[in-house]
Amino acid sequence: MKIKIKELKKLVKKVLLTQYKEEYAEMMKEVVMFGELTGRPSHGILRLVKGNYGVFVEKPVQGEPEFIKKTKISTLVDGKGNPGMLIGPLALKEVIRLALENGVGIVGTKNSFNSTGSLSYYVEKIALNNLIGIVFCSSAVTIAPFHLTKALFGTNPVAFGIPSKPHPFVFDMSTSSITYGAIMKAKAERKSIPANVAIDKEGNMTTDPEKAAVGATLPFDNSYKGSGLAMIVEILASVWPGASFANLNYEKDGWGNLYVAFSSDLLSNTEVFKERMEKLILTLKNSKTKDNQTVRIPGEHTFKLIDENLKKGEIEVDENIIKAIKTYLE
DSSP states (O other), X not given: OEEEHHHHHHHHHHHHTTTSOHHHHHHHHHHHHHHHXXXXXXXXXXXXXXXXXXXXXXXXOOSSOEEEEEOSSEEEEEOTTOBHHHHHHHHHHHHHHHHHHHSEEEEEEEEEXXXXXXXXXXXXXXXXXXXXXXXXXXXXXXXXXXXXXXXXXXXXXXXXEEOOSSSOEEEEEOSBSSOHHHHHHHHHTTOOOOTTSEEOTTSOBOOOHXXXXXXXXXXXXXXXXXXXXXXXXXXXXXXXTTOOBTTBTHHHHOEXXXXXXXXXXXXXXXXXXXXXXXXHHHHHHTSOOGGGOOOOOTTXXXXXXXXXXXXXXXXXXXXXXXXXXXXXXX
C-alpha cells in the first residue's frame, strides 16, 4: 500500500513515544524512516513490530545508556540493555563530536539488543560532516562460519562513508549471504528466501525462512574469506568493546558496535580530497563497459531513492505491517 511520508513519520513517532522520551523517539524515528526511504524495508517499520529484533527489547532495560570509559578520542558506551536503534544514534553523535574536536573519534558500544538499523544511515551522517566513517556491527548469532553447521557470528555488517561530490560515497555490506531482517521479512510475507544462502538446524541448504531462522546463514561468499571478514567484525564490534561474541554471555553482554570517524584533513585538505574523490568516481563512470551497462557507485542509488521518494511525498509499505502497528496503538 502507498502512504504519505508525513503520515508515516507521525505513525512511527507515535509508536516510539509509547516507550521512549521525545529526544530518543526522534532519534529512532530517523533511523526507521531511513530504512523505508532507501528501499531497505527490513530496517524500516518492520522493526516497530514486537518480536522482530527492533525498537522494543523483550526484557527490562537496566536504565539510561551510560558513557563509562572516556579518553580524548574515545568513548565506551554501556547500552544498559536498550535497543540498538537508540544506542546507535547516541554513539553516532559522540563519535562525530570526538572526530570534529580531535581529528579522530572511536566509540564502542556493548550491552544493547536488537537491530541498530541500516549502517548506511550512520556512515552517511559521518561523511556529511566531512569525516571518513567506518562502522562495524555485531548481532545475535546468525552466520555459520565456513565448514561449520552452527551459527557463531552475527550477520556482522560493515559500512564506510567517505566525503565526496556531489554526495558521500557510502558502502554498506553484510558479511552474511542474507540479512536476518530479510529472513524475517520473507517469513512475515510467507515467501521463500533465495537458494544457497542459509541452512537448517541439521546443516542442510534451505529456502524456507522458518527453517533458516532456527538454522544459520552462510558467509556472503560461502568461503573462508567471507568467514574471515565476519570474524574481523566480531572482534572489533564485540570482543574489543566487551559485548557478547560467539554467543557467549549473550544475556549479560548483549550486542556490540564500533564507530570510527576521522578527519580527511589529517592527510589531505577536505575540499581537495572531495574533488579527488569526484574525479575517481567520474573516471569509473566514464569508462567503457560491456553492453553499455551502467556503472553503479556505492551510495548513488540510495541518494537517488531518497530524492525520488521525497519528491513523490509517498512510499510503498507493507500493508500487514501497518495493520500490526495500528493494532498495537489501539
